[in-house]
Amino acid sequence: MVTTRSAALMRKISILLVDDHTVVRQGLRALLSAEEDIDVVGEAENGRLAVMLARKTNPDVVVMDVAMPLLNGLEATRQILKMLPSTKVLVLTSYGDDECVSQLMDAGASGYLIKQTACQRSDTSDSRSAKRERVFQPDDCQTPARSMP
16 A cells, blocks of 8 residues: 555656647546656657657657657657667557557667557556556567567
C-alpha cells in the first residue's frame, strides 16, 4: 500500500505528445492526465516542433505519430534520440506494416502501438517505456523478434 507521503515523493513520468491531429492529442492528454504518476509536459503537431519541445522539456517518454507534416515521426524519433538518448519514444500510429516497424526499431523506438488498440494498452505502455522496457504489439507485426537493447 502506497501512503500519501510516499506517493507525493514518487517521481512522475514526463510525457510529450506528438500527433498532427488535435483531437488525438487532446484525447491522449485527457486519458494520461487521469494517471497520478504521469505529467504531460507538452504537445506538438509536427515532427519539427516535437524536436524543439523535446529539447526544452527533456521528457521521459515521447508518444509519437509517424505521418506528420514538416518532419515525419521516424526522422523526429532519430533526432530526439540523438539529442536525448535517455528519452524513450513510444510510437502511436495507424501504420502497422513490417517495414515501418523495422525502421522505427532501427531508429531506436522503445515501443510501437496501433491507434485502433492503443487505449486498451496506453497506461501500461507508457510506464513500461519509461522503465526502459520495449513495447510492441506482436499481433500487428510479422517481423521476427530481434535482439533489443
